[in-house]
Amino acid sequence: MRKNKFKHFRLSILLTATFIPIILGGCASSGHFHIPPPIPDDRRDIPEPEYRDYNLLADGFEQSFTRQGKQAFDFARQLRFLTGNPKQAFNFNAFGEVNNSSWFTNRNAFKQLSTAEIKRGPNTLSGPDTSGAWLITRAKTEGVTPGFTIKDPRGDKYVIKFDPPGYPEMATGAEVISTKLFYACGYNTPENYITVFDPRKLKIDDDVEFTDEDGEERLMTDEDLRKVLSKVQHRPDGKLRALASKYIKGIPKGPFHYLDTRDDDPNDFIPHEHRRELRGLHVICAWLSHFDTKAGNSFDSYATENGKSYIKHYLMDFGSTLGSAAHSPQAPYIPFVYDVDFDITFANLVTLGLYVRPWEKLDGVKYPSIGLYESSLFKPHEYRPNTPNPAFENMTDLDGYWAAKIVMSFTDRQIRAAVTTAQYSNPEAEAYLIKTIIERRNIVGRHWFKKINPLDKFRLEENADGEFSLAFVDLGIHVALWSTEGTEYRYEFRRDNKILAGPVETGYTNAIPLSAIPEKYLYPADPATGDYIETRIYVKRDGWDKWSKWVKVWLDSYGSGAGFTIVGVSREE
Numbered sequence: 001m002r003k004n005k006f007k008h009f010r011l012s013i014l015l016t017a018t019f020i021p022i023i024l025g026g027c028a029s030s031g032h033f034h035i036p037p038p039i040p041d042d043r044r045d046i047p048e049p050e051y052r053d054y055n056l057l058a059d060g061f062e063q064s065f066t067r068q069g070k071q072a073f074d075f076a077r078q079l080r081f082l083t084g085n086p087k088q089a090f091n092f093n094a095f096g097e098v099n100n101s102s103w104f105t106n107r108n109a110f111k112q113l114s115t116a117e118i119k120r121g122p123n124t125l126s127g128p129d130t131s132g133a134w135l136i137t138r139a140k141t142e143g144v145t146p147g148f149t150i151k152d153p154r155g156d157k158y159v160i161k162f163d164p165p166g167y168p169e170m171a172t173g174a175e176v177i178s179t180k181l182f183y184a185c186g187y188n189t190p191e192n193y194i195t196v197f198d199p200r201k202l203k204i205d206d207d208v209e210f211t212d213e214d215g216e217e218r219l220m221t222d223e224d225l226r227k228v229l230s231k232v233q234h235r236p237d238g239k240l241r242a243l244a245s246k247y248i249k250g251i252p253k254g255p256f257h258y259l260d261t262r263d264d265d266p267n268d269f270i271p272h273e274h275r276r277e278l279r280g281l282h283v284i285c286a287w288l289s290h291f292d293t294k295a296g297n298s299f300d301s302y303a304t305e306n307g308k309s310y311i312k313h314y315l316m317d318f319g320s321t322l323g324s325a326a327h328s329p330q331a332p333y334i335p336f337v338y339d340v341d342f343d344i345t346f347a348n349l350v351t352l353g354l355y356v357r358p359w360e361k362l363d364g365v366k367y368p369s370i371g372l373y374e375s376s377l378f379k380p381h382e383y384r385p386n387t388p389n390p391a392f393e394n395m396t397d398l399d400g401y402w403a404a405k406i407v408m409s410f411t412d413r414q415i416r417a418a419v420t421t422a423q424y425s426n427p428e429a430e431a432y433l434i435k436t437i438i439e440r441r442n443i444v445g446r447h448w449f450k451k452i453n454p455l456d457k458f459r460l461e462e463n464a465d466g467e468f469s470l471a472f473v474d475l476g477i478h479v480a481l482w483s484t485e486g487t488e489y490r491y492e493f494r495r496d497n498k499i500l501a502g503p504v505e506t507g508y509t510n511a512i513p514l515s516a517i518p519e520k521y522l523y524p525a526d527p528a529t530g531d532y533i534e535t536r537i538y539v540k541r542d543g544w545d546k547w548s549k550w551v552k553v554w555l556d557s558y559g560s561g562a563g564f565t566i567v568g569v570s571r572e573e
Contacts, residue, residue, distance in 0.1 A: 147161045
C-alpha cells in the first residue's frame with residue numbers, strides 16, 4: 001500500500017515538473033508569468049533501499065552504443081533540437097535556480113566562501129591518524145591504479161590511492177583540488193586528504209582477499225603488499241605520498257546513473273537527465289577537465305541527517321581531472337572526443353585520416369606533477385567526457401548559464417587557495433596550474449555570458465523619496481570580463497502584452513527606475529492569469545554588432561506608491 005502511494009506521489013510530481021518548463025517557456029511569448037509550484041524536498045524519511053550493483057563494461061556499452069542508437073531514432077528529440085526548443089530541466093524554481101536537495105547545496109555562487117572554507121571543503125578532520133599502525137582491510141584489485149582500504153588508530157576507514165611512477169603529486173593533487181572546487185560548487189563529495197606516511201605502518205588484516213597477476217584469488221601476503229608498493233611513486237626519504245579518501249557516512253547503495261530515476265527511492269522523482277545540477281555539471285567538468293563522469297564515479301549513501309534517513313548522492317573519484325588521468329597524464333584527445341566517437345571516425349573516413357586536429361599538435365607534459373592541462377584550445381561547449389553522458393547531452397543553454405555562474409563565482413584568491421591544498425613541491429607547477437584554471441574559468445564566462453544575458457541578482461531598492469528601482473548585477477562586469485565603458489542597456493516595461501514605457505537606452509547602470517510605469521498599471525496581479533509587470537532588459541558591449549537576448553524580471557505591484565515584489569526571472573535562450 002505504501003509503495004503504491006509513493007508511486008502515485010512520484011507520478012504527480014513528475015507530471016508537475018514536466019509542465020514547469022512548458023509554463024515558464026510560454027511566459028516569454030504570452031506576456032504572462034505563472035509561478036511554478038515548489039519542488040518537494042527530496043530529503044524525506046524513506047525505507048532503506050537495496051544495494052545496486054554496477055557493471056562498468058555493460059554501462060559503457062549502453063551509453064556508447066545502445067542509447068546512441070535509440071536517440072538517433074528519437075524523432076521528437078531531434079525535432080526539438082533542430083527547432084531550438086529542447087526540453088528544459090524539470091527542477092528549477094521561478095528564478096532559474098536549483099533548490100538545496102539530496103543532490104546539491106547552494107554554496108559559493110549563493111554566498112561566497114572564505115579561503116579557509118575553500119581549503120577545508122567537505123573535510124571534518126586533518127586526515128588519517130598516523131600515530132599508530134594502519135590496518136589494511138581490503139585490497140583494491142579493480143581499476144588502473146593500485147590501492148587499498150585501511151583502518152587508522154581512530155577506527156576511521158580510508159581508501160588509499162597513489163600517484164603513478166614518474167608523475168609524483170599528479171593524481172593525488174588533482175583529486176584534492178577538484179574535491180575542494182566541486183564541493184564549493186555545491187556537490188556532495190567525500191573527504192579527501194593528502195597524507196604522507198611510512199609504509200612500515202601498514203599491517204595486513206587476517207582475511208584480506210587478493211587477486212594476483214595470474215588471476216588467482218587468495219589471501220593477501222606481505223610479498224603482495226611489497227609488489228603493490230613497488231608500482232607507486234616513492235619519496236626520497238622512503239615515505240609515501242597518497243590520497244586518503246575517507247569512507248562516506250551512511251550505508252552504501254551503489255552508484256547513481258545519469259538517466260531515469262532509482263526505482264526503490266521514493267524521493268527520486270525527477271529523471272536524472274532532467275536535473276539542472278547534473279546537466280550543468282557538464283560546464284564544471286569542462287572547466288576542470290573531468291572526463292571520467294561515468295556512473296561508477298558516483299555514490300549513493302543511505303544517510304541519516306536531521307532525524308531523517310534518505311539517499312544522498314555523491315560525486316567521487318576526481319583523480320582524472322585537471323591534467324591527470326589517474327594512471328598517467330591526460331592524453332591530448334581526452335577533452336575533445338569520446339572513447340568511441342562516431343563523429344571522429346566518420347571524419348577520418350572522409351578525410352582519409354589526413355586532417356590533423358589542433359589537439360594533435362599540443363606540446364607534451366611540461367610539469368609531471370600537473371599532467372596535460374592547458375587553455376589555448378579550450379572550448380567549453382565542445383568538451384566531451386570519455387563516454388556519452390545522458391544529462392550532459394540534454395544540457396540547454398539555460399543549464400549552461402546556471403553552471404557558468406557557479407564557475408565564475410570563484411575568485412582568483414579562492415582558486416589559489418584550493419590549489420595550495422595539493423601541496424605541490426614545485427612552485428612553478430603550482431603557479432602554472434593556478435593560471436590555467438583562471439584562464440579556463442574566464443573562457444567559460446565569456447562563452448556563456450555572451451550566449452545568455454548575464455544580468456542577475458535582481459533586487460528592489462527604495463530611495464528617500466519613496467521611489468523604487470530595479471537593481472541588478474551585470475555578472476560580465478562583476479567578474480571583469482567586460483568594462484563599464486562601452487556597456488549599455490535597453491529596457492522596457494510591459495503588462496498584458498502592452499508596452500507601458502520604453503524602450504529606453506542607457507549607458508552603464510546598475511538600477512532601472514520604476515517610476516516610468518503608468519500608475520493605472522500599478523495593481524496587484526492575478527496569479528491565475530499571471531498578469532505581472534514585465535521588465536525586459538537587453539545588454540550590449542563594445543564590439544558587439546547587436547543587442548543580447550532579453551532577460552525578463554516579473555514584478556507584482558501593490559498599487560500606486562505601495563511597492564513591488566519580484567516574483568520571477570526568465571531568460572531568452
